[in-house]
Amino acid sequence: MTQMLSLHRAPWFWAWMAAFAAFLATWSLSVGGGGGGMALLVAALTFGSFSVLTGLGQMLVITMGPGNTDLSIPATMTLAATLSLKLMGGMTGPVALIVLAGLAAALLIGAAVGVANFTLIRLLRIPPIIATLSASFLYQSLAIWSNRGLRIKPPEVLADFTTGRALLGMPNLAWAALAVSVGFWVLLNRSGFGRRVSAIGQNPRAARLAGVPVARISAMTYVICATMAGLTGFLLACFSGGAALNMGAEFLLMSIAVTVIGGSSIAGGNSNVPGIWAGALFMYLIVSMLNSYGLGAGVRLLLTGVIIIAIVAAASGRKG
Amino acid sequence: MTRLINPRLALPVLSLVVLIVAVFWLQPRAMSYVGINLLFNLAVPIALATIAQMIIIMVNDIDLSMGAFVSLAACITAAILPVNPALGVLLLAGCVLAYAALGALIEIRQLPAIVVTLGMSFVWGGAAVLILPSPGGTAPGWLVWLMKSKPPLFPMAIVASVLIATVAHLLIMRSSFGVRLRALGGNARAVSRSGRSTVALRASAYGLAGIFAVLSGMALVGLTTSGDANIALRYTLLSIAGVILGGGEFTGGRISPVGAVIGALTLTLAGSFLSFLRLSPDWQIGAQGAILILVLAARLLVRQAEKRA
Numbered sequence: 001m002t003q004m005l006s007l008h009r010a011p012w013f014w015a016w017m018a019a020f021a022a023f024l025a026t027w028s029l030s031v032g033g034g035g036g037g038m039a040l041l042v043a044a045l046t047f048g049s050f051s052v053l054t055g056l057g058q059m060l061v062i063t064m065g066p067g068n069t070d071l072s073i074p075a076t077m078t079l080a081a082t083l084s085l086k087l088m089g090g091m092t093g094p095v096a097l098i099v100l101a102g103l104a105a106a107l108l109i110g111a112a113v114g115v116a117n118f119t120l121i122r123l124l125r126i127p128p129i130i131a132t133l134s135a136s137f138l139y140q141s142l143a144i145w146s147n148r149g150l151r152i153k154p155p156e157v158l159a160d161f162t163t164g165r166a167l168l169g170m171p172n173l174a175w176a177a178l179a180v181s182v183g184f185w186v187l188l189n190r191s192g193f194g195r196r197v198s199a200i201g202q203n204p205r206a207a208r209l210a211g212v213p214v215a216r217i218s219a220m221t222y223v224i225c226a227t228m229a230g231l232t233g234f235l236l237a238c239f240s241g242g243a244a245l246n247m248g249a250e251f252l253l254m255s256i257a258v259t260v261i262g263g264s265s266i267a268g269g270n271s272n273v274p275g276i277w278a279g280a281l282f283m284y285l286i287v288s289m290l291n292s293y294g295l296g297a298g299v300r301l302l303l304t305g306v307i308i309i310a311i312v313a314a315a316s317g318r319k320g
Numbered sequence: 321m322t323r324l325i326n327p328r329l330a331l332p333v334l335s336l337v338v339l340i341v342a343v344f345w346l347q348p349r350a351m352s353y354v355g356i357n358l359l360f361n362l363a364v365p366i367a368l369a370t371i372a373q374m375i376i377i378m379v380n381d382i383d384l385s386m387g388a389f390v391s392l393a394a395c396i397t398a399a400i401l402p403v404n405p406a407l408g409v410l411l412l413a414g415c416v417l418a419y420a421a422l423g424a425l426i427e428i429r430q431l432p433a434i435v436v437t438l439g440m441s442f443v444w445g446g447a448a449v450l451i452l453p454s455p456g457g458t459a460p461g462w463l464v465w466l467m468k469s470k471p472p473l474f475p476m477a478i479v480a481s482v483l484i485a486t487v488a489h490l491l492i493m494r495s496s497f498g499v500r501l502r503a504l505g506g507n508a509r510a511v512s513r514s515g516r517s518t519v520a521l522r523a524s525a526y527g528l529a530g531i532f533a534v535l536s537g538m539a540l541v542g543l544t545t546s547g548d549a550n551i552a553l554r555y556t557l558l559s560i561a562g563v564i565l566g567g568g569e570f571t572g573g574r575i576s577p578v579g580a581v582i583g584a585l586t587l588t589l590a591g592s593f594l595s596f597l598r599l600s601p602d603w604q605i606g607a608q609g610a611i612l613i614l615v616l617a618a619r620l621l622v623r624q625a626e627k628r629a
Contacts, residue, residue: 124616127570134612141606302446308439312564313429
């Protein structure tokens with residue numbers, strides 16, 4: 001009972017309220033267009049899943065404390081998607097094997113990017129923002145070079161899976177993202193790793209003195225974040241019928257925005273998984289609400305930026 | 321004059337000289353008034369954007385909206401300034417004020433600048449699309465005349481770069497205003513204890529950066545003679561890279577305006593150098609990332625060697 005009463009104090013409570021309000025507002029607008037609440041919910045869950053998956057990784061990195069942000073997410077998504085689709089396109093044999101090889105390739109490329117990112121941060125002793133930003137241009141060039149303007153179609157099984165709704169009429173992607181989220185929740189709230197990440201974010205000096213292996217833990221967060229970007233890139237490419245060079249562009253701001261809107265502290269040391277979902281749904285619904293007003297691309301971009309900054313300013317804590 | 325040549329500048333100057341020699345060796349015909357002007361032409365807007373980014377980095381922030389903001393300034397310059405000069409000037413001034421307000425917001429609410437500027441990049445981008453939905457517009461005649469003028473002895477690009485470096489140096493390294501701004505990056509608490517308003521200081525730092533960024537957009541339009549909402553998006557990376565190449569540090573207000581301009585020149589030249597090498601365009605952007613990483617590695621090695629000595 002006490003838990004029920006203190007629900008409104010949970011960091012993700014207001015984010016969910018905002019997402020719900022945005023849903024109602026968009027729904028009431030789209031009734032005339034014959035969209036219906038179910039279609040809107042399915043769309044929000046589908047597109048929200050991509051934001052959730054990138055957001056979870058970014059949240060983990062941001063939890064590490066001030067200055068920790070991965071700016072290479074868009075390039076990593078493109079690189080993993082391009083290379084894994086290329087691999088699957090050139091393979092023959094049982095479908096299950098091709099799918100597994102593609103997925104493994106995307107995850108491994110992500111992990112390799114994470115290792116490269118952390119190596120730069122550690123070896124050059126430069127802020128993660130600069131390291132991930134400059135490295136992301138290398139990843140991007142690598143993707144452009146390997147892609148050569150070709151658009152390789154994903155295997156039909158994967159295209160069907162990512163666009164399908166097998167369980168309870170809800171998108172498969174949302175179920176997948178939910179499963180990953182549960183994994184993250186356990187990792188962050190029930191494992192030693194999660195407690196160490198939070199400890200470093202709250203006070204890196206105290207964490208180091210308490211014997212937390214700071215370098216190893218932060219290396220792991222960067223690897224996990226990049227692996228999530230690889231996974232998202234893979235799924236997004238299968239969903240949209242192929243990899244595109246700018247496919248990850250919106251997920252840089254999105255991954256940071258859903259983390260902050262969801263109630264995780266931008267100054268680090270405090271993360272929460274349910275908020276990521278609220279943030280992702282809210283962002284999609286707000287954009288589709290602006291769409292259903294019939295606003296042009298310019299106004300839509302402008303308002304998206306203003307809304308994000310307003311939320312960040314309202315939810316601000318101490319400086320990052 | 322002796323203070324101008326400090327150790328912080330040694331590495332940037334060396335990289336620029338090495339690159340110039342390499343370019344002239346690959347392409348001897350570039351060693352002329354026209355050749356140098358062509359090589360460094362685009363350096364002027366990049367140098368201005370780099371100074372703007374440097375001012376933001378000087379107060380311990382980083383601006384991920386620089387490219388979008390310069391694009392917006394370019395769109396206003398190309399679409400509104402020639403048709404309605406009064407409105408154009410008003411809008412550009414409004415942009416500068418918006419930048420100053422952003423600085424104040426960041427300080428008052430203690431927000432992380434990356435998140436705010438990343439969000440603002442959408443706002444600037446949206447505004448640019450509203451003002452100039454498709455590439456086009458014209459450059460005001462006086463601007464084209466200024467950017468394409470041919471001063472005696474040295475090409476415009478060199479004259480302008482020296483001018484920008486001098487003005488920025490005097491403003492930031494020599495004036496008491498500049499000292500206060502650098503102090504904000506060095507020790508914000510000490511600044512506020514000394515009775516200065518950190519909000520006003522951060523707002524004026526952002527406002528000053530806004531002025532340089534607007535000038536960058538205008539200079540770009542003077543060169544390209546038309547605008548586009550995406551015209552300067554790569555300036556975000558270029559400006560950050562320019563500051564770092566020029567010996568600037570990410571924290572503590574330790575920057576060098578002269579170095580930043582040299583960094584911008586180096587980056588511009590690196591682009592030409594890569595195309596002289598016939599490097600595939602696929603790798604152009606990756607090469608810039610690689611150069612950035614190499615410079616940071618070189619700086620680390622130099623610093624370690626200094627420590628040992």
